[in-house]
Amino acid sequence: MTGVRIGLDVGGSKTDAVAVAAGGSILARRRSATERGDVGVVDSIVAAVEAVSTRAGSLSITSIGIGIPGQTDGRTVRHAVNLDVRELRLADAVEARCGVPVAVENDVKAAALGAHALAPVAGPLALLNLGTGIAAGVVVDGRLWRGAGGAAGEIGHVPIDPAGPVCACGQTGCIEALAGGRALAARWARPGAFPVRDLLDAADEGHPLALRLRADFVRGAAAAIRLLALAVDPRRIVLAGGLAALGDRVADIVSEELRRSSAASGFLRSLHLGERIEVLPAGSPAAALGASLIDAPVPV
Amino acid sequence: MTGVRIGLDVGGSKTDAVAVAAGGSILARRRSATERGDVGVVDSIVAAVEAVSTRAGSLSITSIGIGIPGQTDGRTVRHAVNLDVRELRLADAVEARCGVPVAVENDVKAAALGAHALAPVAGPLALLNLGTGIAAGVVVDGRLWRGAGGAAGEIGHVPIDPAGPVCACGQTGCIEALAGGRALAARWARPGAFPVRDLLDAADEGHPLALRLRADFVRGAAAAIRLLALAVDPRRIVLAGGLAALGDRVADIVSEELRRSSAASGFLRSLHLGERIEVLPAGSPAAALGASLIDAPVPV
Structure with missing residues (x-):
């Protein structure tokens, strides 16, 4: 695969986005403010994907992985209290805007995967x-x-x-x-x-x-x-x-x-x-990197 | 493989032994009293192996797995308080007597493996x-x-x-x-x-x-x-x-x-x-069956 995977760590105040090469190296990274609420969260994610993929150059995006607080089932997030989100079909919403398969995972689980990938x-x-x-x-x-x-x-x-x-x-x-x-x-x-x-x-x-x-x-x-x-x-x-x-x-x-x-x-x-x-060192990209590595479910 | 694996659950009062076919079915089972101390435990195991393999017929034994209380590292058992065993190179001792590869595992872990195999x-x-x-x-x-x-x-x-x-x-x-x-x-x-x-x-x-x-x-x-x-x-x-x-x-x-x-x-x-x-139903062979399934280390 020659494209890049995008990983995002959506936090209560900031969204951290990375573009990751097939071999696992981070090609680009961008941090930006997170807007709250269902619309705010989706807009923040789409803006971060666009910004980081622009920085990553002309390679095509093959998947997007999102780490986010709350309960997740691969596609939906529930009870993300700090983001003012009760229940959001996040993968559907981002797939509709970005046109590539999206996987959603709890942010702590994504960070664990990223910490393992880094070391x-x-x-x-x-x-x-x-x-x-x-x-x-x-x-x-x-x-x-x-x-x-x-x-x-x-x-x-x-x-x-x-x-x-x-x-x-x-x-x-x-x-x-x-x-x-x-x-x-x-x-x-x-x-x-x-x-x-x-x-x-x-x-x-x-x-x-x-x-x-x-x-x-x-x-x-x-x-x-x-x-x-x-x-x-x-x-x-x-x-x-x-x-x-x-x-x-x-x-x-x-x-x-x-x-x-x-x-x-x-x-x-x-x-x-x-x-x-x-x-974990301050500023580590572990959570966003880990999000890029989560198993993307079969696209709907 | 056409032989049988022997699994033993060595408890403070009884030793439960099973002979297990390659497909996982229990061919024979025998319960007997456990003697205490290093010599007693090894003697009890060897006697149980002989008895259960006799019952299993003429098939050759390919391995012996032992579930036992205490700390284990695959070959040695430590701090098996109820058996009056402080530290015993159990796999060495049983291999010397029985001539087949022996693996040693904590009895609770072995029982978990057996419970999974049964259902x-x-x-x-x-x-x-x-x-x-x-x-x-x-x-x-x-x-x-x-x-x-x-x-x-x-x-x-x-x-x-x-x-x-x-x-x-x-x-x-x-x-x-x-x-x-x-x-x-x-x-x-x-x-x-x-x-x-x-x-x-x-x-x-x-x-x-x-x-x-x-x-x-x-x-x-x-x-x-x-x-x-x-x-x-x-x-x-x-x-x-x-x-x-x-x-x-x-x-x-x-x-x-x-x-x-x-x-x-x-x-x-x-x-x-x-x-x-x-x-777990009373009298379940889970622990002995699980012991027969533990990964035998490479014979010494």
Whole structure:
């Protein structure tokens, strides 16, 4: 095949688009603002496809893969709360405008596939998204693990503390209720564009609520890593998402919590959790690249 | 191949052996007492192989697969506490006596493979062992999921309650500390051959400690099922092990707990956990059959 595949990562604020050669190299990349709502999302995607394919030159486009928050079934996206989308037949809409086969995948799963493509590893890889929500994508033998119903990796909704906060999902003490950015911001309740950064700053200054919330965050993130290691046993766990983008600061406190919680357990230490973790570099094209690699369903 | 494969499930009290034709059908089966210690275990296995292959007739044995509690690496078993085995080069020992290639696998993982062989399912299958310990085996596309280091499925050591009991592994509030048969028996502390059955009887009669322990058991078992659904998303979850062998009684209270804990969460209800569960029938040859199917390593 001589054409290019387009991959898009549609985020709440930005859409990242890449044009990928048959061999897997990124020929062009473009980031632009995402408009919200059904029409806004489709317009943003079509504009990004046009812009990035222009940059990629005269090669023809063979497929478009879209990574997007929410539940997906290959063609439709549901409950993409940050995009003001309840249910959108996204593949149909973009195919009608662009004229090539389109595949739709959850953004975290797409990012896992991209992280694996950027740095292939023998054995399973997990990407743990520490963002507004908490979820993981798992790649095995280079293929995405979706599970029976697409729920594989939705570990944010595993309860780990009966005395923890109520989660948006209705359960109590979920990992996401402790460590998700949306839940932390709601509990922090101090206005600002970067509530989690503000919270970490306040914790450094000894603010009691901030210290409690930071402790909940590291507890939830460490639990997610431990749970992935015991359920899926990935060789590498890549931390991604808005909270991971805070960099060494977050990686350091999570690693410290893993050490602390392993102190009493030789079994847990034998898993070498700390050695499997790495942080996805800021600005990585993993999610858009991964979207370009998802299996396109047969065109309708 | 015209010979037969032998599969063994080496339990703390009994060894179950099957002879399996190339097409997968069970030609013969034999159950016998397991002797403990390194010598006892090897003697028990060799005796079981001889007995079951005699019953299978004149066909030659092509391989032996052994499912056994503890940590395994394909040839060695470690920490098989119930068998009084610390570390045993089991494949070497049995190959020396029987003269055919031997593969060694954790018994729960072998049972998962066997459950899939007995009733193949499209999509992932998990077998959840509710026994002295708690662990799961996961089968994907007919193959065992071992993970990067063989820890895949060791969900018994995921902590789910910071206020829960200390686990034998050193952590606090592990699923196994709440719902494992060994932990329950230790906390029940009433002498008898079937402590968990005694505990359930006492709970039916309103005994306060028994009611608390029963509540911990169903909470832990339900958490294990929920966690498998969210991390691995199996199409089918087969309950096995000594506690599951208590039958409908256990299945009913676990199903009730799943319903109760889903009441507040539409998200959780959308996973249809109750519909994915089934109990491995008492006396099922799944574990021994699965052991016969494990990939034999290249003979030394």
